[in-house]
Amino acid sequence: xxxxxxxxxxxxxxxxxxxxxxxxxxxxxxxxxxxxxxxxxxxxxxxxxxxxxxxxxxxxxxxxxxxxxxxxxxxxxxxxxxxxxxxxxxxxxxxxxxxxxxxxxxxxxxxxxxxxxxxxxxxxxxxxxxxxxxxxxxxxxxxxxxxxxxxxxxxxxxxxxxxxxxxxxxxxxxxxxxxxxxxxxxxxxxxxxxxxxxxxxxxxxxxxxxxxxxxxxxxxxxxxxxxxxxxxxxxxxxxxxxxxxxxxxxxxxxxxxxxxxxxxxxxxxxxxxxxxxxxxxxxxxxxxxxxxxxxxxxxxxxxxxxxxxxxxxxxxxxxxxxxxxxxxxxxxxxxxxxxxxxxxxxxxxxxxxxxxxxxxxxxxxxxxxxxxxxxxxxxxxx
Ligand code: 13P
Ligand code: SF4
Numbered sequence: 529x530x531x532x533x534x535x536x537x538x539x540x541x542x543x544x545x546x547x548x549x550x551x552x553x554x555x556x557x558x559x560x561x562x563x564x565x566x567x568x569x570x571x572x573x574x575x576x577x578x579x580x581x582x583x584x585x586x587x588x589x590x591x592x593x594x595x596x597x598x599x600x601x602x603x604x605x606x607x608x609x610x611x612x613x614x615x616x617x618x619x620x621x622x623x624x625x626x627x628x629x630x631x632x633x634x635x636x637x638x639x640x641x642x643x644x645x646x647x648x649x650x651x652x653x654x655x656x657x658x659x660x661x662x663x664x665x666x667x668x669x670x671x672x673x674x675x676x677x678x679x680x681x682x683x684x685x686x687x688x689x690x691x692x693x694x695x696x697x698x699x700x701x702x703x704x705x706x707x708x709x710x711x712x713x714x715x716x717x718x719x720x721x722x723x724x725x726x727x728x729x730x731x732x733x734x735x736x737x738x739x740x741x742x743x744x745x746x747x748x749x750x751x752x753x754x755x756x757x758x759x760x761x762x763x764x765x766x767x768x769x770x771x772x773x774x775x776x777x778x779x780x781x782x783x784x785x786x787x788x789x790x791x792x793x794x795x796x797x798x799x800x801x802x803x804x805x806x807x808x809x810x811x812x813x814x815x816x817x818x819x820x821x822x823x824x825x826x827x828x829x830x831x832x833x834x835x836x837x838x839x840x841x842x843x844x845x846x847x848x849x850x851x852x853x854x855x856x857x858x859x860x861x862x863x864x865x866x867x868x869x870x871x872x873x874x875x876x877x878x879x880x881x882x883x884x885x886x887x888x889x890x891x892x893x894x895x896x897x898x899x900x901x902x903x904x905x906x907x908x909x910x
Contacts, residue, residue: 558873561872573875573882579615587843589623592870622869623648625648625650633690640891643869644869644874649865656724656749658688663749679698679721680698680710681700682724694900694902705910708910711737719766719767725771725772726771733766734804745761750770775861776836778857796812796832800814837862837863838861
């Protein structure tokens with residue numbers, strides 16, 4: 529269950545290859561980060577586009593970007609917002625690649641989704657490739673387990689994996705509805721293949737559904753048959769993909785213990801992408817939206833140590849001056865890919881649109897989009 533191994537580091541390296549495969553099309557055209565007019569330029573470009581453009585901002589985005597977002601939210605809320613939005617011509621998605629892909633799948637063909645920096649990927653999403661997942665499914669089919677298994681795929685995944693999920697009767701989940709989707713899946717099948725975040729899968733199965741740790745096995749895509757014996761797969765209820773978040777995987781139960789020792793009245797709230805021992809040691813667990821709501825609605829004077837991305841925690845602290853909000857572990861970094869979207873990239877994307885040039889459009893091919901949409905709509909229907 530340890531979160532970083534040599535293979536993971538190699539995967540992270542591969543993740544950046546994927547980002548470069550996606551291309552970075554703004555080289556040389558970006559406004560200077562020190563340009564004192566950036567705010568004025570973004571304001572003017574946004575005003576010029578008016579209702580033709582909708583800016584969506586994930587909670588992990590920088591303040592300078594969130595300041596221009598029409599809607600902020602977690603990945604579930606932003607997917608809902610994209611699905612509900614049928615008029616804006618351009619959806620400028622300030623988040624990461626998989627979120628923009630989902631927005632493209634859920635919006636109409638007359639709408640264009642723009643990701644201001646194409647290198648804003650997600651290392652977790654890159655930990656499951658379509659060919660690895662297909663290989664896993666082939667193995668399960670060969671052993672006769674595929675017919676009793678339904679895939680549940682976390683939003684943090686490529687459109688190709690979402691498409692696989694839709695094609696095999698599964699659903700997408702986010703950190704705000706993982707329990708509901710897992711319950712739904714177990715009404716349909718004996719086993720769940722949970723992709724790609726092992727921690728969210730394990731935490732939901734064990735804490736929310738009351739399964740045991742022994743009911744869960746981890747499928748290692750780098751080993752034959754996932755590194756599992758036939759009996760281990762037969763006895764498992766949840767087959768967890770061996771993926772994790774490189775940010776949340778770094779929080780430790782020890783930092784919770786140290787916080788509680790230093791400030792006995794502190795409450796700890798963490799994201800379910802954290803390791804199981806961290807989530808069980810915390811007082812509250814929830815999606816980014818739930819973290820914000822819980823802390824904001826708590827009594828004045830409350831003290832919170834928060835285990836999620838630092839941009840969110842810093843903003844939460846600033847917005848709740850009547851409470852004490854701490855970052856759970858100072859050694860944990862920002863999400864580097866979320867942080868790639870900054871004001872220069874946003875200005876560049878907006879001004880290009882004003883000039884009639886569509887840049888960094890995220891477009892999922894129709895075949896992949898067909899089944900991904902099925903899986904995403906299944907999630908929204910739940
Ligand atoms: P939410 O689903 O809570 O928005 O989280 C997305 C994410 O990338 C967390 O790392
Ligand atoms: Fe991906 Fe983790 Fe960043 Fe979320 S915080 S986008 S899961 S790397």
